[in-house]
Amino acid sequence: MAKYILKRILYLFLTLFIIASITFFLMKMLPGTPFSNQNRLSPDQLAIVKAQYGLDQPIFIQYIRYIGGLFQGNLGTSFQFNNEPVTQLIGQRLAPSMQIGAQAMVLGTILGILLGAVAAIRKNSWVDTLATFVSILGISIPSFVLAVLLQFYLAYKWHIYPVALWDNFQSSVLPTIALAALPLGNVARFMRTEMVDVLSSDYIELAKSKGNSEWQVVIKHALRNSLIPIVTIIGPMAVSTMTGSMVVENIFSIPGIGEQFVKSITTNDYPTIMGLTIFYSFLLILVFLVVDILYVLIDPRIRLGNGGND
Amino acid sequence: MEIPQIPKDKFKFLNNAGNKEQEKIGTPALTYMQDVRRRLFKNKVAVVCLTLLTIIVFISVFAPIIAPYNPNAQHATLSNLPPKLGNLNIPGFNGYQNMGGKMVDAYAQVHAPKGTHYLLGTDYLGRDLLSRIIYGTRLSLIVAVLATLVDLLIGIPYGIVSGWKGGMTDNVMQRIVEIVSSVPNLIVVILMMIILKPGLISIVLAIAITDWVTMARLIRAQTFQLKEQEYVLAARTLGESSTKIATKHLIPNLSSTIIIQTMFTIPNAIFFEAFLSFIGIGIPAPNASLGTLLSDGQKAFRFLPYQMWAPAIILSIIMIATNLLGDGLRDAFDPQSSD
Numbered sequence: 249m250a251k252y253i254l255k256r257i258l259y260l261f262l263t264l265f266i267i268a269s270i271t272f273f274l275m276k277m278l279p280g281t282p283f284s285n286q287n288r289l290s291p292d293q294l295a296i297v298k299a300q301y302g303l304d305q306p307i308f309i310q311y312i313r314y315i316g317g318l319f320q321g322n323l324g325t326s327f328q329f330n331n332e333p334v335t336q337l338i339g340q341r342l343a344p345s346m347q348i349g350a351q352a353m354v355l356g357t358i359l360g361i362l363l364g365a366v367a368a369i370r371k372n373s374w375v376d377t378l379a380t381f382v383s384i385l386g387i388s389i390p391s392f393v394l395a396v397l398l399q400f401y402l403a404y405k406w407h408i409y410p411v412a413l414w415d416n417f418q419s420s421v422l423p424t425i426a427l428a429a430l431p432l433g434n435v436a437r438f439m440r441t442e443m444v445d446v447l448s449s450d451y452i453e454l455a456k457s458k459g460n461s462e463w464q465v466v467i468k469h470a471l472r473n474s475l476i477p478i479v480t481i482i483g484p485m486a487v488s489t490m491t492g493s494m495v496v497e498n499i500f501s502i503p504g505i506g507e508q509f510v511k512s513i514t515t516n517d518y519p520t521i522m523g524l525t526i527f528y529s530f531l532l533i534l535v536f537l538v539v540d541i542l543y544v545l546i547d548p549r550i551r552l553g554n555g556g557n558d
Numbered sequence: 559m560e561i562p563q564i565p566k567d568k569f570k571f572l573n574n575a576g577n578k579e580q581e582k583i584g585t586p587a588l589t590y591m592q593d594v595r596r597r598l599f600k601n602k603v604a605v606v607c608l609t610l611l612t613i614i615v616f617i618s619v620f621a622p623i624i625a626p627y628n629p630n631a632q633h634a635t636l637s638n639l640p641p642k643l644g645n646l647n648i649p650g651f652n653g654y655q656n657m658g659g660k661m662v663d664a665y666a667q668v669h670a671p672k673g674t675h676y677l678l679g680t681d682y683l684g685r686d687l688l689s690r691i692i693y694g695t696r697l698s699l700i701v702a703v704l705a706t707l708v709d710l711l712i713g714i715p716y717g718i719v720s721g722w723k724g725g726m727t728d729n730v731m732q733r734i735v736e737i738v739s740s741v742p743n744l745i746v747v748i749l750m751m752i753i754l755k756p757g758l759i760s761i762v763l764a765i766a767i768t769d770w771v772t773m774a775r776l777i778r779a780q781t782f783q784l785k786e787q788e789y790v791l792a793a794r795t796l797g798e799s800s801t802k803i804a805t806k807h808l809i810p811n812l813s814s815t816i817i818i819q820t821m822f823t824i825p826n827a828i829f830f831e832a833f834l835s836f837i838g839i840g841i842p843a844p845n846a847s848l849g850t851l852l853s854d855g856q857k858a859f860r861f862l863p864y865q866m867w868a869p870a871i872i873l874s875i876i877m878i879a880t881n882l883l884g885d886g887l888r889d890a891f892d893p894q895s896s897d
Contacts, residue, residue: 263737274749388877390829392836393870396856404860491744495837499856510837513752521752525745532742 253541260533265315267529268522272314275518276307314522323523326512334523338505344414345497345504349489351424356431356485361478363432364439368474369466371444379436386433391492395426395499412501423500427492431485438481442474479543483536490528594814597890604886607879614876618696627676627686629693630844641679641687641864678868681854691868694846695876701761701847702827708766709773709823714816716770717777718804722785728778735771743768747830748839756842765830773819780815784808814891821884825877832873848873 298304302313317324323334360383367379402408402422413419446452447470455465494506501507505524512520588596598604617624678687720731738746747764754760784790784807793803809816828848834840835849843850848869855866 259736266737267741271749274753277753384878384881388825388881389874390832390877392833393852393873396852396859396866397870399856400859400863400866487742490742491833494744495833498837509748513748513837513839521749525741525749528745529741 249544252544256537256540260537263533264526264530268315268318268526269311271522271525272311273307275522276310318526323526324519326517326520334519337508337520338523338527341503341505341508344420344502345493345506348420348423348427348496348502348504349486349493351420352427352492353431353482353485353489355424356428357435357478359428360432360435361439361475363436365443365466365471365474367436367440368443368447369462376440379440383433383436383440386429386431387437388433389429391426391430392495392499394429395423395496398422398426399499412499414500414502419500420502423493423496423502426496426499427489430488430492434481434485434488435478438478439474442477443470446470446474476543476546479539479546482539483532486535487532490532594890598886601886601889603882604890607883607886610875610879611883614695614872614879615699617692618699621692621696625686625689625692627689629685629689629846632683632685633680640862642676679862679864681865682858687851687865687868690846690851691848691872694848694851694869695872697758697841697845697847698828698831698849698873698876701758701765701831702824704758704762705765705769705827705831706820706823708762709769710816710820712766713770713773714777714809714812717774718781718808718812720774721778721781722800722804722808724782732778735774738768739771744830744833747834751834751839756839758841761831761834761840764834765827769823769826773816773823776815776819777812780812781808784811818884818888818891821880821887825880825884828873828876828880848876 295304302310305313314324321335323338326332326334326337363379363382367376370376399412399422403410403412409422410419452465452469455469456462460468490506493504494510496502497504497507498510505527508520509524509528511517512524598608676686676688678691681687681690716731720728720735746768750764750767751760754763790803790807793807798806831840831847832849832852835847836853838853840849841847851869852866852873855862855869859866
């Protein structure tokens with residue numbers, strides 16, 4: 249186990265290194281610089297500014313410097329916000345993104361589990377049809393379409409929640425719902441399939457024949473065993489939540505990293521784009537790693553053998 | 559040893575007419591594909607989705623004939639007009655607009671020529687929204703289809719080679735897949751969009767470059783199973799080249815996996831295109847896609863909600879229909895997968 253974890257952590261750093269390198273060279277291939285619009289700069293001034301950011305050095309030297317900086321947790325300085333370090337920029341904006349992301353994932357997972365479980369127990373009834381319909385809507389309707397509709401009705405028309413604001417819990421409700429739809433749909437679907445499988449297994453029959461009530465069987469035996477595989481979809485769920493948050497944060501004007509990422513793209517702020525790319529990748533690879541380890545720990549049926557990861 | 563020669567006339571038919579009748583096959587044997595089609599058409603949801611998608615594709619293909627106006631023609635005087643369905647007086651579709659609490663005929667206000675009516679209204683530059691939506695859907699579908707094709711062109715050969723060769727080749731190829739798939743799709747797409755010039759080709763490439771991984775993985779896993787089959791062994795023993803085995807034996811047997819996965823790639827591509835256009839790095843102006851229309855609609859939704867509704871509904875319908883059809887196809891190809 250320890251060897252497996254060590255190997256995975258090694259892979260994590262290798263992957264990050266490759267991502268950082270690719271991002272770096274891609275950014276260098278970009279046309280235009282962040283200073284190209286500022287006609288007021290004389291060639292001399294431009295040279296000074298370039299030297300200040302280290303842009304006058306050969307690309308290879310810049311690359312070595314950048315990777316060296318990464319090892320010290322330095323992601324460079326932003327071009328647009330008064331030379332603020334990118335790490336600091338991310339740090340300030342992390343909390344709102346994490347909050348709505350976590351809220352959405354927890355809400356989506358819990359509702360999804362309930363919906364999927366009920367659908368499986370009452371298989372082929374109207375409840376099942378309704379649950380399937382809801383999960384298909386959740387999977388199909390893009391988060392930004394949902395966000396726009398929520399904003400229009402719940403915020404603008406009916407004044408239940410603020411249109412675009414970030415201060416208290418109230419203002420996080422709409423973005424959370426918009427982001428929770430997709431995890432809800434996915435979890436409900438997954439849960440239903442798992443639960444149907446488990447409910448038709450022998451140990452459930454045994455538990456029933458011992459005279460346990462239906463709900464006892466469901467809660468004590470079926471639910472627990474169907475929950476284990478849900479762990480595997482946490483990774484993809486984190487990816488989709490992150491994707492959604494970029495545009496949902498924009499729609500609701502939330503000062504998070506997703507909104508920052510989109511803003512950096514439109515302003516050619518390379519260091520921030522690179523920094524956020526690496527940060528996002530790190531976050532996701534970490535989530536995948538933790539999920540894989542958790543899965544092995546939770547489910548004793550899984551053994552790490554040779555070639556077991558194929 | 560000598561084989562005894564038995565003259566032919568020693569053999570004779572038994573009188574077993576009844577037996578022959580028993581052996582007869584009553585209905586013609588169905589091929590696998592016919593079976594799949596029958597199961598698919600039995601599924602009502604899938605049929606409805608297929609019909610809807612067929613209509614949408616038909617309208618998109620014949621957009622130049624069907625669209626009532628030029629989607630990019632601007633009429634500064636006729637901007638932001640609400641929907642009007644001829645002279646029918648249906649609330650919401652009669653050309654009346656809420657202005658300061660009163661319903662006002664917006665068409666009369668801007669002195670629109672008699673008989674002017676826009677089924678879904680106009681946008682802020684006076685462009686016909688219906689025509690823009692038709693052309694936008696067309697563009698979104700073109701992006702999705704092209705991206706899926708590129709995806710197939712990379713994913714299938716990659717998966718087959720990786721699965722077929724095995725060993726070291728497979729190991730290296732799978733590490734590459736792991737690295738590509740560990741970077742969030744969207745970030746790769748966005749990076750590609752920044753580097754390439756904005757436009758159709760860039761979006762297609764950007765989407766395809768991340769999407770092929772899933773296809774390659776599925777194909778590889780299937781190839782691993784297929785290459786152990788007797789008919790592949792037979793083909794090998796007969797001296798068929800690897801390329802021929804791949805095209806003649808593997809791909810036909812992979813077709814169900816490919817078709818099902820394609821049905822899930824298409825909505826994914828539509829989503830990414832809409833997403834990129836929505837945040838402003840997708841299809842450049844003046845062309846419309848569902849994403850740009852939705853983004854424009856969102857900006858104006860306080861006063862002109864109709865501009866947001868139409869693209870939102872069309873986008874959602876396409877996404878739901880493709881997803882449901884994908885489910886239907888999966889059940890049709892593999893009846894065991896559904897419960």
